[in-house]
Amino acid sequence: MRIRATVAAVTGALALSAFAVPAAQATGSDSHNPVDTLKALHAATSGKSAFTGATPADTGTPYALDAKFGNVKVNKGFPIIAGTSGKVTVPVTFTVTHGAGVDVTAEDTELDLVIYRGAYADPANVLVGDDWPTCTNTSATVASCKGTIDILPGEELYNTDATTWKALGYVIDWNDVDPFSDDDIDWTKVGYAEGDALATTKLQRFSKLTVNAAPEPVKKGKTITVTGKLSRANWDTGLYGGVSTQSVKLQFRKKGSSTYSTVKTIKSSTTGGLKTTVKASVDGYYRFVFAGNPTTPAVNAAGDFVDVK
Numbered sequence: 634m635r636i637r638a639t640v641a642a643v644t645g646a647l648a649l650s651a652f653a654v655p656a657a658q659a660t661g662s663d664s665h666n667p668v669d670t671l672k673a674l675h676a677a678t679s680g681k682s683a684f685t686g687a688t689p690a691d692t693g694t695p696y697a698l699d700a701k702f703g704n705v706k707v708n709k710g711f712p713i714i715a716g717t718s719g720k721v722t723v724p725v726t727f728t729v730t731h732g733a734g735v736d737v738t739a740e741d742t743e744l745d746l747v748i749y750r751g752a753y754a755d756p757a758n759v760l761v762g763d764d765w766p767t768c769t770n771t772s773a774t775v776a777s778c779k780g781t782i783d784i785l786p787g788e789e790l791y792n793t794d795a796t797t798w799k800a801l802g803y804v805i806d807w808n809d810v811d812p813f814s815d816d817d818i819d820w821t822k823v824g825y826a827e828g829d830a831l832a833t834t835k836l837q838r839f840s841k842l843t844v845n846a847a848p849e850p851v852k853k854g855k856t857i858t859v860t861g862k863l864s865r866a867n868w869d870t871g872l873y874g875g876v877s878t879q880s881v882k883l884q885f886r887k888k889g890s891s892t893y894s895t896v897k898t899i900k901s902s903t904t905g906g907l908k909t910t911v912k913a914s915v916d917g918y919y920r921f922v923f924a925g926n927p928t929t930p931a932v933n934a935a936g937d938f939v940d941v942k
Contacts (some may be wrong), residue, residue, distance in 0.1 A: 692817060695805075698824030699732030702802040705832040707748060707782070712835040714930050715786040717866045717873065723782040727802065727831070729768065730775050735824070737768050737776045741809055744768065746802040746831070748782055750794065753829060758794055760784055790868040795838050795928035800831040835927070838866040841873060842881075842934040844907075846919040850940035853913050857939060859883060861907040861921045865929050875905020876929060881921050883909055886936060888916040893936075895922075913941045 705727040707713070715721045725746055729737050737744050746766060751757030766780030784790065806824035844861040851857055863881060867874045879901045884893040896919075899909050907921055918936030925931035 693819055693821035695820050695823040695825040698735060698804055698806050698826035700735055700737065700804045700806075700824075700826040701730045702727055702746070702828035702831050703730060704728045705746070705800050705802070707798075707800055707832050707834040712837050712930065713782075713784070714837050714839050715784055715790060715866065715868075716839040717868065717871050718787050721784040721786065723784065724779065725762075725766070725782055725800070726777075726779045727766075728771075728775055728777055729802075729804065731804075733773050735806060736770075737778075737804060738770060739806075741807040743805040743807070744778070744803070746778075746780060746800055748798040748800050748834060750796055750798045750836075753799075758789070758791075760789065760798070786866070786868055787871055790836075792838070792867065792869050794836055794868065796836065798834050798836055799829070800834070801827070801829050802831055803827040837925075837928055837930045838868065840865040840876070840923065840925070840929050840932040842921050842923055842932045844919060844921045844934035844937050846937045846939045849938075850942050851913045852942050853915075855913050857911050857913050857919070859907075859909050859911065859919050859921075859937075861934060863901045863905045863907060863921070863923055863932075875901070875903075877901055877903045877905060879905075879923060879926070881907055881923050883911070884920050884922055885911075886918045886920075888918075888938075890917075893918075893920065893922075913939065916941050 705725070707725050708723045713721065713723050727746060729744070731737060736742065744766060745761070747759055747761045749756040749759040760782050762781045763783045764780070766778045768776040768778040771777050804824075804826045808822045808824065810818060810822050812818065841864045842861060844859065846857055846859045848857075861881075863876045863879055864873045865876050880898055881901055882898050883896045885896050886893045896911060897909065899907060901907055911919075916939065918938050920936040921934045923929075923932050
């Protein structure tokens with residue numbers, strides 16, 4: 634794991650918050666590696682480096698850049714749902730309103746939007762994109778931007794991450810200053826702007842729901858036993874585990890109909906198991922339906938057909 638950094642403004646000063654993220658994201662390509670630049674920016678503002686404790690030789694402090702984030706949308710306003718593996722790519726869109734002398738599309742301007750959870754000054758986790766957002770100037774003072782938050786559930790998430798997250802954006806205008814120069818940096822030439830709590834989004838653990846109605850076929854009036862399981866992603870173990878004591882509806886759709894109706898509501902067991910019985914009446918489909926909760930998205934089982942003789 635490598636350290637990736639973001640900058641957060643606290644009571645008018647800049648505070649550096651460091652997070653452990655996968656090396657693939659922390660190092661990445663040269664197009665998206667703000668660690669060194671933001672370390673330097675913090676050092677210039679605070680007078681000391683959070684990583685070394687040393688006082689920087691560079692002089693001055695960055696000036697307040699005339700730039701403001703707006704219209705921030707994370708995942709088009711929908712919750713982010715992640716399983717246990719692979720990569721979840723979440724779209725983000727926003728605008729930046731800026732002074733006429735600011736060009737957020739310039740090569741020497743760095744701009745990013747990340748999401749984090751926990752306290753503003755001391756976040757518990759942060760999620761970033763693999764690449765910088767791209768922006769298009771829609772007028773002399775407004776840019777429209779889009780990017781992604783790229784999540785690796787197997788490496789970055791824990792069950793405690795299933796909660797509400799906030800979006801934070803920042804812009805750094807280097808004004809042709811080389812942040813990697815061996816010479817001392819004149820920070821008075823560097824502009825910086827930030828926006829916190831620009832939007833919120835929920836992160837949820839992907840859920841699964843199964844159903845089986847038996848016997849098949851069955852004689853009219855006989856008992857049908859309907860079983861299933863409600864499970865969800867466990868980010869701590871990388872597996873799927875049962876969701877206990879949740880209300881789940883059993884629904885039935887008559888053959889030839891397109892509408893399900895609720896037969897009864899039952900509770901899942903401590904292991905997520907579901908079991909109930911009904912009397913056979915007509916041909917049709919049985920399914921379980923879970924309405925979801927703050928950490929787990931809603932899910933419907935595919936209907937299981939029963940032929941009634």
